[in-house]
Amino acid sequence: MRTIGFVLNPIAGMGGRVGLKGTDGKVAEARERGAEPRAPGRAREALDALHDRAPDARVLTAGDPMGASVARAAGFDPEVVWTPDGEETSGEDTRRAVEALVAAGVDLVLFVGGDGTAVDVARAIGDSGTPMLGVPAGVKIYSSVFAVTPRAAGRIAVDYDRVAEREVNDIDEDAYRGGEVVTDLKAVVQVPIASEVQSSKQLGGGSVESLAAGFADEVESGVTYVLGPGSTVGAIKRELGFEGSPLGVDVWRDGEVLVRDGSESEILDALGDRNVVVVSPIGGQGFVFGRGNQQLSPAVLRRSEVQVVASPSKLDGIGELRVDTGDPDLDEELRGWRKVRVGRFEQRLLRTV
Structure with a gap:
């Protein structure tokens, strides 16, 4: 039976639904805006799936708020190998926790967070060769070390039998908030091989001018359009007559921008x-919800229709769409075949899984 090292970044993803596009250096502001912790719930989903597969697994973890209580709530009797000094944790705490897990000889570091957490985990693992696997809980997830959903992470942690080198990438959050994506390769690490481990995010999108023009021709009076991030939807925003937030969510109705970012x-x-709600899948990954657009929450989606748009070249590199809203019932409702607009008039059927 594997020994799983589990570490939770308790503040990961807090900035998403309140529009901060990240939590690095923004925890106080996120809380002022009413943000609530997201990562512990995602952690519990992963550990529940792990417990379903391997209830007797040996779990080593950090003291609260970095894992112990969540592991116990999922039914494990975890061994605490390191404890942070207080309730407010940092990247340094993540690194120290992972160093302790590696020193204790874990077979896999299962971490909960986003790209920033992945960087901290990779640095702590160093040259040890210990595999790592991410439970997606951050706002931005560009690295190819994450499972596609929390439950998938729990299953993979038990079932994998091989590992391969994957990339850890991060972006400049300040530049990201300003609408610019600046990626940086931070590490190459060992990650379990599984179909439910996501690919690196691809940034190319292809030509979308005819798609945007066709969409704009068909907008309806009185309808509120919630326009997600990305270059494809950005082309639609420009066709509607405004320069939207490239990495945020804008709301438009009857020629007026009601909300920007x-x-x-x-x-x-x-x-x-x-x-x-108008969204475009992430190139190379296929996610339409749950990656970089957490403002489009279950509450928003349950009051809206969903329109997916993408260039044909982007869809050729995806194969299927994915959703990870944080609400399993809503995810199930969104699954199935969906028409994706790919041109002025053309549509393509793609399965959402």
Whole structure:
């Protein structure tokens, strides 16, 4: 039976739904905006799946708030190998926790967070060769070390039998908030091989001018359009007559921008009688919800129709769409075949899994 080292970044993802596009250096602001911890719930989903597969697994972890209580709640009797000094944790705490897990001889470091957490974990693992696997809980997830969902991470931690080298990437959050994506390869690490480990995010999108023009021709009076991030939807925003937030969510109705770069609460306040959320999948990964657009929360989605748009070249590199809203019931409702707009008139059927 494997020995699993488990570490939780308790503040990961807090900035997502309140529109901060990340939590690095923004925890106080996120809390002021009403953000609530997201990572512990995601951690519990992963450990529940792990416990379902291997209830007798040996789990080593850090003291609260970095893992112990969540592991116990999932049914494990974890061994605590390191404990942070207080409730407010940092990247240094993550590194110290992982160093202790590696020193204790774990077979896999299962961590909960985003790209920033992945960088800290990779640095702590160093040259030890210990494999790592991420439970997606951050706002930005560009690295190819994460499972596609928390439950998938729990299953993979038990079932994998081989590992391969994968990339840990991070971006400059300040530049990201300003609309610029600046990626940086931080490490190459060992990660379990499984179909449910996501690919690195690809940034190319292809030509979308005809798609945007066709969409703009068909907008309806009185309908509220909630326009997600990315270059494809950005082309639609420009066709509608405004320069939107390239990495945020904008709300538009009848020629007026109601919300620019909105948080979940701002988007909810702007919704009308009929609402359409417009999103484009992440190249190379296929995610339409749950990666970089957590402002499009279950509460927003349950009041809206969903329109997916993408260039044909982007879809050729995906194969299927993915959703990870944090609400398993909603994820199930969103699964199945969906029409994706790929041109002025053309559509393509793609399965959402």
